[in-house]
Amino acid sequence: MTPPLAYDVSSLHHAIKGAGTDEKVLVQILASRTPQQVKDIVAAYKREYDHDLEKDVCGDTSGHFQRLLVILLQGNRQTGIQEGNVESDAQTLFKAGEQKFGTDEQTFVTILGNRSAEHLRKVFDVYMKLSGYELEESIKRETSGCLRELLLAVVKCARSVPAYFAETLYHAMKGAGTDDDTLIRVMVSRSEVDMLDIRASFRKMFPCSLYSMIKGDTNGDYRKALLLLCGGDDA
Numbered sequence: 001m002t003p004p005l006a007y008d009v010s011s012l013h014h015a016i017k018g019a020g021t022d023e024k025v026l027v028q029i030l031a032s033r034t035p036q037q038v039k040d041i042v043a044a045y046k047r048e049y050d051h052d053l054e055k056d057v058c059g060d061t062s063g064h065f066q067r068l069l070v071i072l073l074q075g076n077r078q079t080g081i082q083e084g085n086v087e088s089d090a091q092t093l094f095k096a097g098e099q100k101f102g103t104d105e106q107t108f109v110t111i112l113g114n115r116s117a118e119h120l121r122k123v124f125d126v127y128m129k130l131s132g133y134e135l136e137e138s139i140k141r142e143t144s145g146c147l148r149e150l151l152l153a154v155v156k157c158a159r160s161v162p163a164y165f166a167e168t169l170y171h172a173m174k175g176a177g178t179d180d181d182t183l184i185r186v187m188v189s190r191s192e193v194d195m196l197d198i199r200a201s202f203r204k205m206f207p208c209s210l211y212s213m214i215k216g217d218t219n220g221d222y223r224k225a226l227l228l229l230c231g232g233d234d235a
Contacts, residue, residue, distance in 0.1 A: 004189045008033070009044045011185055012053065021060040023146045024182070026069060028168065029189075031153035032161050035075035042073060064105040065146040068154070071113035081119045089115065090126035093138075098131050103142040112154045120158040162197035163205065165190055169198070170206050173217040183214075183226070191229040199234050209234040 002010070008029050015025035033041065045053040054073045058066060089111050096107035112120065127135050139151045156164040165186055172179040172186070190198055202210040211233035214226045 002188065004192055005037075005040055005044055006048075007185070007189050008037075008041050009048055011189075012041070012045065013049060016056050016060050023061070023065075023149070025185070026057065026061070027146070027150045027153050028182070028185070030069055030072045031150060032157045032164060035077050038073060038075040042075070061146075063147070064109050065150060067106070068109045068113050068147070068150055071109065072154075076114070078114060078116050078119065080116060081122060082115070085115075086119065086122045087126055089119075089123045090130055093123070093127055093135065094130050097138045097142040098133070105143060105147060108139070108143070108151055112151060112158075117158040120155070124155070124159070160201065162194050163201040165194075165198045166202035166205055166210070169202065169210060170213070173213050178217050183218075187226055187229040191231075195229070195231060199230065199232070203234045211235070 011025050012029060015022035029041075030038065042053050045051065054070060057069050057073065061069060092107055093111060096104035111123070115123065124135050127133075127138075131138065135155055136152055139148060139155065143151060153164065156167070168182060169186055172182040187195075199210050202213075206213075211227060211230050212235055214230055215223065218226055
C-alpha cells in the first residue's frame with residue numbers, strides 16, 4: 001500500500017496536471033494537513049517531479065483561492081494561542097463579513113490561513129457571541145465557489161480534522177452515485193493517521209457507522225479493501 005505522504009503527493013500532482021484542475025483535491029489535502037506535513041509534501045513533490053508545488057498550484061489557480069492555498073503551502077501557521085488577538089481577530093472577521101457591504105475576503109484568508117487551530121477555536125467562540133452566527137454560516141453567505149469551499153474546510157479542520165473527514169466521507173457516499181475518488185483518497189490517506197477518530201466522529205454525527213455505510217455503498221474487492229482500511233464496525 002502507498003504510504004500517506006506519497007499518496008498525497010501523487011493526488012496533488014494528478015489534481016494539477018492535465019486539462020482543468022481538481023480543486024476539491026487541493027482543498028481536502030492542504031486544509032487538513034499540519035504545517036509539518038505540508039512541508040514534507042512540498043519536499044517530496046520536488047523530489048518526485050522536480051517541480052515546485054507552490055508554482056504549479058499558482059499556475060493553475062487564481063484570486064483569493066490561490067492566496068489562501070499559497071499561505072497553507074508555506075506551512076508557517078503560528079503556534080499556540082495569542083490571547084491578546086483572539087477578541088480583535090473575531091471583530092476583524094465580523095467587520096470583514098457580516099458588517100460590510102461586500103466581503104473583504106483578504107481578511108478571512110489572512111486570519112484563517114495564519115493562526116493556529118487552538119487560536120482559531122477561541123476566535124470562533126467569540127465570533128459566535130459577537131454575531132450570533134457560527135463562522136461557517138457567515139462564510140456560506142459571504143463567499144462563493146472554490147474560495148468558499150477552502151475557507152469552510154480550513155474552519156472545519158481547525159474545529160476537528162476527524163469530524164471534517166467524517167463529513168467528507170458521508171457526502172462522498174450519500175445519495176445517488178458514490179464519489180469514489182474522494183472515498184479512496186480519504187480512506188487511504190487517513191488509514192494510518194486518525195481512522196479510529198474519524199470512525200468515532202462519523203458515529204456521533206450520522207445515523208450509521210462508517211463501516212456499515214461503506215458496506216452498503218460498495219461491492220466486491222473494492223468493498224473488501226475499503227472495509228480493511230476502515231478496520232472495524234462501530235454499529
